[in-house]
Amino acid sequence: MSTHCHDLIGIGLGPFNLGLAALADPIDEVDCLFLEGRDRFDWHPGMMLDEATLQVPFLADLVTMADPTSRFSFLNFLKQTGRIYPFYIRENFLPHRREYNQYCQWVASLLGSVRFGQQVTSVEHDGETYVVTTTSGQGDRTQRHRTRRLVLGTGTSPRVPECAAEAVAADGPALHSSEYLARRDELVSRSSITVVGSGQSAAEVYLDLLAAQPDHDYQLAWLTRSPRFFSMEYTKLTLELTSPEYSAYFQSLPAEKRDRLLKSQQSLYKGISGDTIDAIHEALYTRSIDAPAETTLLSNTEVRGVTRTEDGYHLALHHVEQEEDYEMATEALVLATGYRAGIPDFLEPVRDRLRLDEQGRYAASPTFSVDTADREIWVQNGEEHTHGFVAPDLGMGAYRSSVILAAILGREPYPVEKRVAFQEFGVPDRFKIQPSKLQPMEESR
Numbered sequence: 001m002s003t004h005c006h007d008l009i010g011i012g013l014g015p016f017n018l019g020l021a022a023l024a025d026p027i028d029e030v031d032c033l034f035l036e037g038r039d040r041f042d043w044h045p046g047m048m049l050d051e052a053t054l055q056v057p058f059l060a061d062l063v064t065m066a067d068p069t070s071r072f073s074f075l076n077f078l079k080q081t082g083r084i085y086p087f088y089i090r091e092n093f094l095p096h097r098r099e100y101n102q103y104c105q106w107v108a109s110l111l112g113s114v115r116f117g118q119q120v121t122s123v124e125h126d127g128e129t130y131v132v133t134t135t136s137g138q139g140d141r142t143q144r145h146r147t148r149r150l151v152l153g154t155g156t157s158p159r160v161p162e163c164a165a166e167a168v169a170a171d172g173p174a175l176h177s178s179e180y181l182a183r184r185d186e187l188v189s190r191s192s193i194t195v196v197g198s199g200q201s202a203a204e205v206y207l208d209l210l211a212a213q214p215d216h217d218y219q220l221a222w223l224t225r226s227p228r229f230f231s232m233e234y235t236k237l238t239l240e241l242t243s244p245e246y247s248a249y250f251q252s253l254p255a256e257k258r259d260r261l262l263k264s265q266q267s268l269y270k271g272i273s274g275d276t277i278d279a280i281h282e283a284l285y286t287r288s289i290d291a292p293a294e295t296t297l298l299s300n301t302e303v304r305g306v307t308r309t310e311d312g313y314h315l316a317l318h319h320v321e322q323e324e325d326y327e328m329a330t331e332a333l334v335l336a337t338g339y340r341a342g343i344p345d346f347l348e349p350v351r352d353r354l355r356l357d358e359q360g361r362y363a364a365s366p367t368f369s370v371d372t373a374d375r376e377i378w379v380q381n382g383e384e385h386t387h388g389f390v391a392p393d394l395g396m397g398a399y400r401s402s403v404i405l406a407a408i409l410g411r412e413p414y415p416v417e418k419r420v421a422f423q424e425f426g427v428p429d430r431f432k433i434q435p436s437k438l439q440p441m442e443e444s445r
Contacts, residue, residue: 004146005129005146007032008147008150010034010153011151012036012152013116014153015043015394015397016153016401019061019397020153023066025072025111027409033115033145034111035134036118037117038116039116043097044178045182046177046179047177047205048097048098052096053094053097054094054100055232056394057093061103066398066399081106118134119136119139120346121133130150132144149376149408151379152344152347152377152378152382156340157339158176158339159176159337164303166308170308173312174332176336177336177337180205186332187332190218191218194220194333194334195209195223196223196224196333196335196336198272199272199338210287210295219295222295223317224299226300227299228299231267231271231274232267232268237423241388243420244420245420245424246390247388258385258386262389265388268389300319300321300322306333309329312333313329313330313333341384353372354377355370355374356370357385362386367403368403369407402414
């Protein structure tokens with residue numbers, strides 16, 4: 001093991017830790033290392049559909065909202081690759097998902113602090129520093145790195161409903177949408193396909209399969225538990241809920257209330273873009289001119305059981321509003337059922353140093369630290385339950401990295417905005433009733 005001790009090691013290299021690496025790069029006083037098990041940066045490859053775009057503008061890149069002058073900005077990527085004028089003429093602020101992935105790969109190639117092909121297997125503490133063990137190659141090469149601090153950017157993992165877990169684990173065309181493109185050819189060869197989910201991924205998979213349906217002649221269904229195929233709410237005052245002020249307000253609420261609130265806010269971050277919904281309706285309308293479209297769309301439908309059959313799968317369904325059980329058969333199944341955060345197994349040796357809530361989740365502080373000392377371990381996109389639905393929002397990534405760097409350095413290398421919203425959350429101090437103005441009930445009668 002090297003005796004060198006880094007100031008910071010980032011584990012996992014999605015957009016958030018990559019953004020942190022880019023923002024830390026020009027700061028000489030921070031010695032950083034970022035470790036990623038994959039051989040290169042690749043962001044949701046299973047959903048890298050040709051026409052898919054981000055749902056946030058290009059300003060929500062890795063660095064711009066913290067440092068608009070950074071050489072790692074999306075606009076500089078376009079300039080360096082000869083694409084800035086085509087992007088300008090396009091007059092669309094939403095980059096293609098494939099283009100954003102190429103941008104992130106470009107940034108990673110410029111950073112000397114990034115190491116790919118380094119799978120973290122354990123994190124220990126030797127009494128003074130953290131020791132991060134990695135394997136590479138075929139797992140036969142082991143390295144140990146020392147650091148004073150950690151930033152966890154391991155992201156989220158595919159969420160599969162318990163009733164479908166056995167079907168997905170077994171052989172057969174039942175899969176999570178994260179595998180969609182890798183198994184698309186297998187899916188379209190079947191006689192029927194059912195998509196389950198209510199968000200953007202479900203809509204994109206359904207639209208892609210709808211476009212391919214005439215060439216492959218399969219039955220196509222889309223099921224959602226939601227009462228409708230709802231669009232993402234994207235009004236300006238609603239977007240202010242991604243502000244630092246709202247996140248602080250959200251953190252001030254009791255845990256039970258935060259959990260309930262997140263469920264009620266799903267249309268703010270788990271809905272479908274209006275453009276995608278319109279594209280689906282237009283495709284269905286165009287198809288219906290000549291003949292009824294061979295497709296079924298069902299809302300208010302909960303999947304309660306998935307059973308493997310000789311021909312595919314039997315789905316036990318429940319209509320939520322009518323409270324009626326029913327069933328359907330499908331040969332292939334795509335579960336666009338989202339992702340969930342968790343604590344990686346490699347942290348088990350230092351679990352006693354983590355600050356966790358009653359449900360075993362990270363109890364992140366306002367500065368995103370999750371260790372008991374409040375100055376050693378930070379998390380990226382694992383704090384939705386404490387900070388709100390901004391956790392996975394690309395637009396807030398640079399802000400969170402700025403907060404983390406400020407906590408590490410004791411100063412703000414990038415200005416951290418304290419107030420950006422026009423509206424206020426909670427009861428403003430100027431309107432609160434002062435205790436001196438309150439009278440006992442007997443006197444007020």
